[in-house]
Amino acid sequence: RDLIATLFGRFEQRMLGLLRADIGDDAGIEDAWLFLHLVFEVIAEYRFIYRDLTELCSRDRGLAQRVRAILKLSLGTADGLLRALQTSGQFEASADAREALVRSIVLVSSYWISFDQVLEPDCEPRPDRAAWQVMSLVSPFLLGEARIQFDAIATAYRS
Known part of the structure; x- marks a missing residue:
């Protein structure tokens, strides 16, 4: 339990540093x-946390609160990033669509590693693939040059 608390503390410090930037x-x-790639690198490094998040949180209420705080901050950060893209004219979505997209981004971000490890149990986690997956959720809402940039980056990530 002490080991989990220590490792979670390190994870939390790194995630909060990214999410609060x-x-x-x-x-x-x-x-x-x-940004997404950096977040996914941290998740991959501390993947034991995400292997069974529900079980981990059910064992320790304090840890569950800290996980919830990270998830809530993740929602806020994703919303802030989409708002910045919208303000700069690179992204267009209604408030309802943006809210649904934010939740989907955090959902995929939280569970991609379990999905990948079940699908390919002998492979190392792929933060690049996770970043591509999340950005693919955003891509239908991208406008103009942002869409062209997305296509170029997506091609590079897939090759």
């Missing part, structure tokens, strides 16, 4: 992609 109003598609 100032995105800025001029964030672009490349910024979003890099």
Whole structure:
């Protein structure tokens, strides 16, 4: 239990550092992609947390609160990133569509590693594939140059 608490503390510190970083109003598609890749690298490093998140949280109420706080901050960060893209004219979605997209982003971000490890049990986690998967959720809402940038980055990530 002490080991889990220590490792979770390290994970939490790294995630909070990323999630609290100032995105800025001029964030672009490349910024979003890099941010996601960095988040997924941390998740891959601390993947034991995500293997059975429900079980881990049911054993320790304090840990469950900390996980909830990270998830709530993740929702806020994803919304902030989409708002920045919308403000800069790179993204267009209604408030309802953006809210649904934010939840989908955090959902996929939270469970991609379990999916990947069941699908390919002998492979290492692929943060690049997770970033591509999340950005694929965003891509239908991208406009103009942002869509062109997405296609170029997606092609690079798939090759």
